[in-house]
Amino acid sequence: MRAAVFQGVGNIEVLEVGDPICGEGDVVIAVATCGVCGTDRSIFRGEYEVSTPLILGHEYSGTVVDVGSSVSRFAVGDRVVVDPNVVDDMCFFCRRGENHLCSGLSPLGVGRSGGFAEFSVVPERYLYHIPAGVSLQEASLIEPLACCVRGIDQARVTTGDVVVVSGAGPIGCLLIQLTRMAGAALIISVEPSASRHEFARRAGADVVCDPSEVSQVVKLHRGSVGADVVIEASGSLTAAQSSLDLVRRGGTVLLFAVYPQGRTVAVSPFRINEDELRVVGSLNNPSTHSRALDLVASGRVTLEGMVSHRLALEDIDLAMNLDNFSQPSKVVIDLQAS
Ligand SMILES: [Zn+2]
Structure with missing residues (x-):
């Protein structure tokens, strides 16, 4: 062959x-x-x-x-x-x-x-x-979608949440669709490449902005409180770092992308404790293929x-x-x- x-x-x-x-x-x-x-x-x-x-x-x-x-x-x-x-x-x-x-x-x-x-x-x-x-x-x-299904489980998006999704490539757009379905009230997509903004809107993002604008956009909707969930799917270390600044007390940061091995970002252990942040990863797609297939078969995910x-x-x-x-x-x- x-x-x-x-x-x-x-x-x-x-x-x-x-x-x-x-x-x-x-x-x-x-x-x-x-x-x-x-x-x-x-x-x-x-x-x-x-x-x-x-x-x-x-x-x-x-x-x-x-x-x-x-x-x-x-x-x-x-x-x-x-x-x-x-x-x-x-x-x-x-x-x-x-x-x-x-x-x-x-x-x-x-x-x-x-x-x-x-x-x-x-x-x-x-x-x-x-x-x-x-x-x-x-x-x-289906395989990448199954990874995203697992990601949303890890992020624990709840009805009425304000969610930031960083990155509007194919993965980011699938995550936006699933976040919408999980009941988010507002989805803010962050994407530096303007050619991808339309994809994010079609996937269900309410607001699409450049990384330089996101903290203003979150402030506009949430004042100084921050977003309930921040999903980082761009793979950028800068975006990973700023995810921790965008999330509210008691909120969740999901680091979903594959980041350069060995590289680090600064975190404040005080803030993670004091603000009870959940910072979670999501690896592969344990037992989520069936759910991904059902979502596509039913037309819920396109x-x-x-x-x-x-x-x-x-x-x-x-x-x-x-x-x-x-x-x-x-x-x-x-x-x-x-
Ligand atoms: Zn084993």
Whole structure:
């Protein structure tokens, strides 16, 4: 089969490799669409270390072409979406039911072969049926949506809240949709790139502003009190720092993005204690795929218009650098297109 193989920093090649082998509990899928995630680009730039050679890609959907002898829930022809987070089920965290923190986590496309390939082998338990009415292409966005569902759980958005969402890329816009659904009274989207402001408005933001304006906007609506919840999804350290200044006493800051490892921001332990702040993270998507699928199937969350660029596998090199796109949004590799 053809696959995009990551060989080392800045080097990804489309090669002919062996077809995946289907174990007794495995399912082989013909990949339909695989989204390009910030994590793929971090790996490509050498900011996130993996063993090479590796077939990247962990946001993917496809059609079942082969099943192992013990597989009972899937059959050839089924349309499926992948939860890439393969765990060891044995470590301290797995035994506590916190599988997303697994010490032996080996995600498809990060720790083992992923979805930038014609075919992919996936253990049965990591697959979900795609409901009727949801396209294979939309389904490739289920993994990031499932991460966002988990994020909103962590942020504990409550009916009537004033919520700041920092970053209006694909993830920020999904978080805005979910925040709206969680009952927020006012959503303030913060985004430096004016070309993304319209996306934020369409996703449900009431106010869209530049980072330089956000503290004024919060003041306008809340005086000196601050926002109930601040969701930081831009990955900017400056934004992470200012999140702590925007949140009210007793409020929550969710640091949702992937930040540069080893970098720090200043926090006031006095304020965290005195103002009873909750500062939380959100890793992966533990058991949220079903909920993400239901949200899309019911039409509550719309993925329409989120994908801005569909590329063939041969263009993977292009997809690895966001600077190649005039209006950055979501780039996906369409395996059926090539
Ligand atoms: Zn584990």
